[in-house]
Amino acid sequence: MALQKTKTLMIEAKELNFSYFDTTVLKDIAFSIKKSSICAILGPNGSGKSTLLKVLDKLLKPQKGTVLIENENLDKLSLRMAAKKIAYLSQETDISFSFSVFDIVLAGRAHNVGYLSQPSRQDLEIAQKAISLVGIDHLKNKIYTQLSGGQKRLVLIAQALAQQAKILLFDEPTNHLDFSNQYVILNLIKNLIKNNHLTAIITLHDPNLAVWFSDTIIMIKNGSLLNYGPTKTIMTAQNLSELYDEKITILNNNNRLFIMLSEIV
Numbered sequence: 001m002a003l004q005k006t007k008t009l010m011i012e013a014k015e016l017n018f019s020y021f022d023t024t025v026l027k028d029i030a031f032s033i034k035k036s037s038i039c040a041i042l043g044p045n046g047s048g049k050s051t052l053l054k055v056l057d058k059l060l061k062p063q064k065g066t067v068l069i070e071n072e073n074l075d076k077l078s079l080r081m082a083a084k085k086i087a088y089l090s091q092e093t094d095i096s097f098s099f100s101v102f103d104i105v106l107a108g109r110a111h112n113v114g115y116l117s118q119p120s121r122q123d124l125e126i127a128q129k130a131i132s133l134v135g136i137d138h139l140k141n142k143i144y145t146q147l148s149g150g151q152k153r154l155v156l157i158a159q160a161l162a163q164q165a166k167i168l169l170f171d172e173p174t175n176h177l178d179f180s181n182q183y184v185i186l187n188l189i190k191n192l193i194k195n196n197h198l199t200a201i202i203t204l205h206d207p208n209l210a211v212w213f214s215d216t217i218i219m220i221k222n223g224s225l226l227n228y229g230p231t232k233t234i235m236t237a238q239n240l241s242e243l244y245d246e247k248i249t250i251l252n253n254n255n256r257l258f259i260m261l262s263e264i265v
């Protein structure tokens with residue numbers, strides 16, 4: 001489904017197929033995402049959302065299909081070049097060494113620092129700027145492993161920003177966050193993306209967050225693309241019921257949508 005003209009596209013996926021050994025996880029996935037927009041991926045557990053993000057970050061190589069980043073084939077980009085274009089924040093990042101927050105953010109510059117070289121003054125400035133943008137100056141000398149789950153998320157968002165990639169991939173950034181912090185962090189990500197003309201793809205479990213946060217939605221079920229398109233068009237009770245195999249009701253309060261299971265309405 002070609003929704004936009006090619007020159008306004010940041011990412012195009014064509015016929016993506018991915019299998020772990022003999023288990024096919026992504027089947028003929030195709031979509032395109034416009035520059036400076038936010039796309040949410042929704043789907044039940046195990047439907048292939050994280051696998052798709054890993055394919056888009058070049059961590060996994062699809063057995064079939066292509067990913068174009070601004071019309072360039074991702075497969076042809078070196079890992080270093082890909083890291084200049086795409087930053088990926090995984091669901092679980094296990095950092096067990098006693099690095100300071102500043103050092104963790106600075107690690108986002110790794111693709112820019114030569115082997116056995118020191119980060120340049122510019123790398124240090126970029127890391128500092130990312131810290132300030134995310135609003136964690138007060139944490140920068142703290143030890144990362146001693147932070148709370150929410151604070152760690154903020155540090156990793158700053159690290160992704162320090163990478164200065166145009167595309168940010170976030171795998172369930174609201175994982176382990178309390179009710180309030182889910183909104184705080186998504187709001188921060190949303191503002192950073194809009195103010196800096198970035199493009200983001202984010203996996204989410206709560207369609208309520210997705211409807212408020214995203215411009216477009218990709219719905220994946222059993223590794224296949226069920227639907228994709230503008231959030232307002234695609235977020236229907238029928239589509240969501242089909243996606244989650246549950247009867248879903250959408251309540252509209254002054255154009256603000258509330259999505260819930262029909263049995264608890």
Ligand SMILES: Nc1ncnc2c1ncn2[C@@H]1O[C@H](COP(=O)(O)OP(=O)(O)OP(=O)(O)O)[C@@H](O)[C@H]1O
Pocket residue numbers: 020025043044045046047048049050051052
């Ligand atoms: N490293 C792996 N080796 C083999 N199978 C895997 C691997 N990682 C994931 N899978 C399988 O691939 C399928 C898709 O997993 P994936 O993590 O992409 O789903 P998901 O939609 O992100 O799930 P969740 O919402 O639970 O995080 C699942 O059946 C999973 O068991």
